[in-house]
Amino acid sequence: MAEKCEVVSQTGMEIAIIEKKMETRIEKQHRIIGAEFMPDENLSTKGNVMNKIETKNVQCWYGDFHVLRDVSISVEPNTVTALIGPSGCGKSTYLRVFNRMNDLIDGFKLEGDVLIDGKDIYDKNIRVNELRKNVGMVFQKPNPFPKSIFENVAYGLRVNGVTDKKLIADTVERSLKQAAVWNEVKDNLHKNALGLSGGQQQRLCIARAIAVQPSVILMDEATSALDPISTGKIEDLIADLKKDYTILIVTHNMQQALRVSDKTAFFFLGDMIEYNDTKEIFNNPQHEHTRNYVGGRFG
Amino acid sequence: MEMNTKEKIIEGLLFACAAICVLTTLGIVAVLVIQSVQFFSEVPLKDFLTDTQWTPLFADKHFGILPLLSGTFLTTIIAITIALPIGLTTAIYLSEYASNTFRSTVKPVLEILAAIPTVVYGYFALTVVTPFLQIIFPSLSGFNAISPGIVMGLMIVPLISSLSEDALYAVPKSLREGSYALGSTKLQTAFRVLIPAASSGIIVSVILAVSRALGETMIVAIAAGQQPRLTFDPRVPIETVTTYIVQVSGGDVPHGSLEYKTIFSAGLSLFVITLILNNISFFIKKKYREQYE
Numbered sequence: 106m107a108e109k110c111e112v113v114s115q116t117g118m119e120i121a122i123i124e125k126k127m128e129t130r131i132e133k134q135h136r137i138i139g140a141e142f143m144p145d146e147n148l149s150t151k152g153n154v155m156n157k158i159e160t161k162n163v164q165c166w167y168g169d170f171h172v173l174r175d176v177s178i179s180v181e182p183n184t185v186t187a188l189i190g191p192s193g194c195g196k197s198t199y200l201r202v203f204n205r206m207n208d209l210i211d212g213f214k215l216e217g218d219v220l221i222d223g224k225d226i227y228d229k230n231i232r233v234n235e236l237r238k239n240v241g242m243v244f245q246k247p248n249p250f251p252k253s254i255f256e257n258v259a260y261g262l263r264v265n266g267v268t269d270k271k272l273i274a275d276t277v278e279r280s281l282k283q284a285a286v287w288n289e290v291k292d293n294l295h296k297n298a299l300g301l302s303g304g305q306q307q308r309l310c311i312a313r314a315i316a317v318q319p320s321v322i323l324m325d326e327a328t329s330a331l332d333p334i335s336t337g338k339i340e341d342l343i344a345d346l347k348k349d350y351t352i353l354i355v356t357h358n359m360q361q362a363l364r365v366s367d368k369t370a371f372f373f374l375g376d377m378i379e380y381n382d383t384k385e386i387f388n389n390p391q392h393e394h395t396r397n398y399v400g401g402r403f404g
Numbered sequence: 405m406e407m408n409t410k411e412k413i414i415e416g417l418l419f420a421c422a423a424i425c426v427l428t429t430l431g432i433v434a435v436l437v438i439q440s441v442q443f444f445s446e447v448p449l450k451d452f453l454t455d456t457q458w459t460p461l462f463a464d465k466h467f468g469i470l471p472l473l474s475g476t477f478l479t480t481i482i483a484i485t486i487a488l489p490i491g492l493t494t495a496i497y498l499s500e501y502a503s504n505t506f507r508s509t510v511k512p513v514l515e516i517l518a519a520i521p522t523v524v525y526g527y528f529a530l531t532v533v534t535p536f537l538q539i540i541f542p543s544l545s546g547f548n549a550i551s552p553g554i555v556m557g558l559m560i561v562p563l564i565s566s567l568s569e570d571a572l573y574a575v576p577k578s579l580r581e582g583s584y585a586l587g588s589t590k591l592q593t594a595f596r597v598l599i600p601a602a603s604s605g606i607i608v609s610v611i612l613a614v615s616r617a618l619g620e621t622m623i624v625a626i627a628a629g630q631q632p633r634l635t636f637d638p639r640v641p642i643e644t645v646t647t648y649i650v651q652v653s654g655g656d657v658p659h660g661s662l663e664y665k666t667i668f669s670a671g672l673s674l675f676v677i678t679l680i681l682n683n684i685s686f687f688i689k690k691k692y693r694e695q696y697e
């Protein structure tokens with residue numbers, strides 16, 4: 106009570122200072138779980154720091170199978186980039202390059218540079234766990250853990266050693282709100298997440314990903330298993346998340362690419378054929394393959 | 405028509421096979437119950453459950469089952485204390501860390517552990533483990549609960565590791581990926597996602613291992629000393645329900661005497677305990693199926 110009175114008696118200027126202090130405190134808290142995936146002193150910055158993500162001549166193999174050839178792309182911060190193309194042409198592989206998920210596959214090999222914030226994420230000094238906190242992922246099929254809704258979102262914080270109950274509870278609430286699922290689950294936070302509908306599960310997975318404060322979010326056909334209403338909700342959400350995150354999506358839904366993305370990359374049999382503003386890709390494709398694919402998909 | 409008769413005959417044979425199993429089980433239960441009813445007409449149930457001595461073969465007869473149960477539970481607890489951590493660690497290692505070739509060689513080798521005759525384990529406990537433990541704890545009797553308990557634990561490791569590994573391995577890949585994608589390590593993923601997700605399978609494996617340990621006869625008969633004693637001290641000789649039954653049925657107790665009937669009352673007690681465990685395991689399995697289908 107006394108504290109409140111004091112704040113009320115402050116002048117506007119002082120209040121501003123207090124707010125500033127609180128902001129830095131919150132920032133520090135974020136730092137605890139945040140994005141320091143790389144010991145800065147060990148690495149020089151290679152790319153153009155204006156780009157959030159950059160790949161240069163990326164090549165990938167599964168054993169002997171050459172799955173991606175010479176993919177070079179730069180992505181600006183706070184944009185949505187869509188990866189499109191026929192099945193099996195390497196979109197998922199490319200997406201999983203950015204959180205090094207392919208490392209889990211025996212025989213996977215990568216050449217070329219993959220830069221996030223100008224830093225090579227395949228450098229040997231990189232801490233892959235930290236990288237994965239910075240680069241969140243949402244999968245094709247919703248994959249909540251068989252735990253409560255609350256524990257699903259808290260999971261990323263707990264494995265990062267966060268024990269402060271209040272910080273966890275606040276982050277869970279904020280993440281669920283940001284993922285536009287809070288109102289539907291707020292009275293059932295301690296119920297098992299497997300009881301939610303597919304669309305709710307997928308938004309829960311988005312909340313789970315953003316709870317650890319990544320700066321990049323990867324979504325691999327995140328709406329392909331969902332009904333149109335849930336899909337619409339997630340598309341709105343992507344547009345909203347763009348303010349805070351750089352987003353890469355894989356989609357087979359051309360309308361979706363057109364609605365949510367700023368840039369689009371067209372993949373075909375392991376090659377990135379065309380990369381441009383989304384409107385250009387759809388209205389004025391330069392390559393025949395792109396024209397056929399986009400045209401066929403709309404037709 | 406010809407075909408139809410053949411089908412009928414085959415169906416009849418299959419039914420007969422199933423019926424033999426069911427009838428045998430019913431027969432065993434009937435014998436247990438009938439003999440036990442006769443036993444309890446002479447010994448009050450209250451004495452059976454509360455008397456702290458079991459001396460049916462002595463002049464001063466006491467019929468308290470507690471010493472046999474304490475011996476049974478003591479060796480079982482020791483065995484599970486050994487087998488659960490080793491079995492679960494092995495399962496995690498095999499399913500999450502080991503290469504495919506390593507897993508496919510080691511798993512069958514581990515399962516051989518369960519195929520060694522228990523009499524071999526019994527003499528291993530008596531002639532190797534007990535002398536070794538006596539070096540560390542000189543006060544240990546030559547016959548005791550700890551040594552057969554430990555050896556029984558080793559014997560049931562594969563039961564836990566193999567079934568738990570199956571349960572862990574069956575956890576969908578998407579859950580592992582979901583966990584790794586949030587920056588967790590292999591160990592965190594194993595303990596925080598996979599074990600909880602596979603918990604019903606793991607619990608079922610442990611219940612199976614407990615039933616196995618409760619019913620184990622030979623190892624304890626050889627190495628535990630056959631002295632019914634109400635104690636949870638692992639250093640002294642004890643007797644379990646099964647070893648008592650072996651002791652009496654192999655001895656010269658006259659058929660139909662009260663002493664003879666004690667083995668049925670003891671057997672019935674063990675049967676009731678295992679039946680409860682089986683039902684718990686059945687219930688967990690059923691719940692587990694509902695959750696994932």
Ligand SMILES: Nc1ncnc2c1ncn2[C@@H]1O[C@H](COP(=O)(O)OP(=O)(O)O)[C@@H](O)[C@H]1O
Nearest residue numbers: 167170172191192193194195196197198199210
């Ligand atoms: N783990 C793997 N091992 C071997 N080949 C794989 C693996 N994953 C994908 N592939 C192959 O790599 C190619 C590209 O796959 P993917 O990146 O999933 O394509 P997309 O997402 O565009 O459908 C496909 O031909 C696929 O069969």
Ligand SMILES: [Mg+2]
Nearest residue numbers: 196197198355
């Ligand atoms: Mg794909």
